[in-house]
Amino acid sequence: MKGRIIGREGRNIRALEAATGVEIVVDDTPEAIVLSAFDPVRREIARLALHQLVADGRIHPARIEEVVAKVKKQIEEEIIETGKRTTIDLGIHGMHPELIRIIGKMKYRSSYGQNLLQHARETANLCAVMAAELGLNPKKAKRAGLLHDIGKVPDEETELPHAEYGMKIAEKYKEKPDICNAIGAHHDEVEMTSLIAPIVQVCDAISGARPGARREIVEAYIKRLHDLEQLAMSYPGVTKTYAIQAGRELRVIVGADKIDDKQTEQLSGEIAKKIQDEMTYPGQVKITVIRETRAVNYAR
Numbered sequence: 001m002k003g004r005i006i007g008r009e010g011r012n013i014r015a016l017e018a019a020t021g022v023e024i025v026v027d028d029t030p031e032a033i034v035l036s037a038f039d040p041v042r043r044e045i046a047r048l049a050l051h052q053l054v055a056d057g058r059i060h061p062a063r064i065e066e067v068v069a070k071v072k073k074q075i076e077e078e079i080i081e082t083g084k085r086t087t088i089d090l091g092i093h094g095m096h097p098e099l100i101r102i103i104g105k106m107k108y109r110s111s112y113g114q115n116l117l118q119h120a121r122e123t124a125n126l127c128a129v130m131a132a133e134l135g136l137n138p139k140k141a142k143r144a145g146l147l148h149d150i151g152k153v154p155d156e157e158t159e160l161p162h163a164e165y166g167m168k169i170a171e172k173y174k175e176k177p178d179i180c181n182a183i184g185a186h187h188d189e190v191e192m193t194s195l196i197a198p199i200v201q202v203c204d205a206i207s208g209a210r211p212g213a214r215r216e217i218v219e220a221y222i223k224r225l226h227d228l229e230q231l232a233m234s235y236p237g238v239t240k241t242y243a244i245q246a247g248r249e250l251r252v253i254v255g256a257d258k259i260d261d262k263q264t265e266q267l268s269g270e271i272a273k274k275i276q277d278e279m280t281y282p283g284q285v286k287i288t289v290i291r292e293t294r295a296v297n298y299a300r
Helices: 002-006 008-020 040-056 061-090 097-108 116-133 138-147 162-172 177-185 196-209 218-233 261-278
Strands: 023-025 034-036 238-244 249-254 286-291
Touching: 002 008, 002 040, 008 023, 008 040, 008 061, 034 040, 040 061, 040 097, 061 097, 061 116, 061 138, 097 116, 097 138, 097 162, 116 138, 116 196, 138 177, 138 196, 162 177, 177 196, 218 238, 218 249, 218 261, 249 261, 261 286
Parallel strands: 249 286
Antiparallel strands: 023 034, 238 249
16 A cells, blocks of 8 residues: 555655645555644645545545545635634634634644644633633633634744734734733733733633643653652651652651651641742642551450
């Protein structure tokens, strides 16, 4: 099958690369072909086209062009459909069709393994809840939350940071000034001018930092857990330490003979301060110091 995908003198693979704009790597890995491109939508088009060609079995340049054109049209429709469905689900109305298309494109993009559309929806819902609690307009906050990362899926290359670029897109499609400002200010690149801006910034951080949202490099993750445990072990009287809940909680077990109840309170505060000063981590870490006394006797 790999030979057929490459074609005589490589003509099939060249036609595929030219039609999709994706680099196709065929090596000796069994039953696998690698598609390489910076544009996630193009990658998806190439993946589906290749899938169809392999299933169909007829692989030649004319057929490749025909399948790629068909898949492109299908993906475009799917992007618009996804964007529409998202805005309807969230109850957001009157949005420019181009912004709806950009929201649909987010489905194919991920940031640290977290799907961008999922993240935007999460942020939108969190913004609405927070705005309602503060007595602000939840619909406006939800709209800003959904649009805050539109600068991450640009149609053309740009040197601007994604927050500023997103703000420019929103301005272009006539979004309200406070929504545009919230988009531009969510990474502090623009001055905040409304109360929606800090809400979007906070909810963006909450969605990105929850346990399991982002994929971390395993070594870095294990090192962080190990560092947490070692940091607590450095205190006198500590017998065992366990980092649990993906590093969100640290259980510290102390010897009952070495530390009294009052000192356990003090110890948890000291460990918390040291973690705060010396380590970087998303969210917060809960420190639980456990001291127990046991009386054991044997009846013989």
